[in-house]
Amino acid sequence: EAGVAQSPRYKIIEKRQSVAFWCNPISGHATLYWYQQILGQGPKLLIQFQNNGVVDDSQLPKDRFSAERLKGVDSTLKIQPAKLEDSAVYLCASSSGVASTDTQYFGPGTRLTVL
Amino acid sequence: EDKVVQSPLSLVVHEGDTVTLNCSYEVTNFRSLLWYKQEKKAPTFLFMLTSSGIEKKSGRLSSILDKKELFSILNITATQTGDSAIYLCALLSNAGNNRKLIWGLGTSLAVNP
Numbered sequence: 770e771a772g773v774a775q776s777p778r779y780k781i782i783e784k785r786q787s788v789a790f791w792c793n794p795i796s797g798h799a800t801l802y803w804y805q806q807i808l809g810q811g812p813k814l815l816i817q818f819q820n821n822g823v824v825d826d827s828q829l830p831k832d833r834f835s836a837e838r839l840k841g842v843d844s845t846l847k848i849q850p851a852k853l854e855d856s857a858v859y860l861c862a863s864s865s866g867v868a869s870t871d872t873q874y875f876g877p878g879t880r881l882t883v884l
Numbered sequence: 885e886d887k888v889v890q891s892p893l894s895l896v897v898h899e900g901d902t903v904t905l906n907c908s909y910e911v912t913n914f915r916s917l918l919w920y921k922q923e924k925k926a927p928t929f930l931f932m933l934t935s936s937g938i939e940k941k942s943g944r945l946s947s948i949l950d951k952k953e954l955f956s957i958l959n960i961t962a963t964q965t966g967d968s969a970i971y972l973c974a975l976l977s978n979a980g981n982n983r984k985l986i987w988g989l990g991t992s993l994a995v996n997p
Contacts, residue, residue: 811987875926
C-alpha cells in the first residue's frame, strides 16, 4: 500500500513569513496526526484528527499554528507568522483507528528552517 | 504526569556487538508500548507490545515488556552499521475518550565498522 505522503520535503523561510505543509494519509486511515520534532528530541504531537474532527490539539500553539482536514482525508498545517524556534521537522502520521492496530505510520516529514 | 524515559541517550558500539536499549514509563491507563527506528527521515515502526513477558522478534531485533516493573527493552544482536539510528519508544495510553501517544527522547545508536 502507498505510504503517507507529505510535501514539501524542505522549506526555508524568514521569520514572520507564513508556511503551509500538506499531508495525504494512507488510504482508509481515519486518524491523522501532525508532529513537530526538534533536533535531538522525540516527536511532539501538535494535533490529532479523527476523520475531519479534532481529537487533541492541546499542544498546538494556536496563536500561530492552524490545521485542517476538511474532507477527512488530506490535511494542511499552517504557521503564520513563523518564529526561529519553529525550525524543526514536521511529521504527519496516520493510523487506521481500529482498536487492535494503533500503529502510526509516518510520512517522510517536512524539514522547516526559519532564518 | 505520564512520562517515558529512555536510556542510554546515546551509545557507540562496534559491528557484531549486542546492544540493549531501555524504556521505562509511568502512565495511567496503559494501552501499548511501541518501538520505532528513526534514521535521517521519519520513524519506522518496529514493534508494538501489549502483554507482559511475550517477546516479539524480527530478525536480529527483539523486544519484551514488563508491565509490573514498567519497562521495555529492545535488543539488537550482531549489530551492523545499518542499525545506526535513533530508537524511539512511545507509549499509547487511554486518556478519557482519547488515545494519547507519549514519546521518549530516543536512544541514538552508532555502530562503527
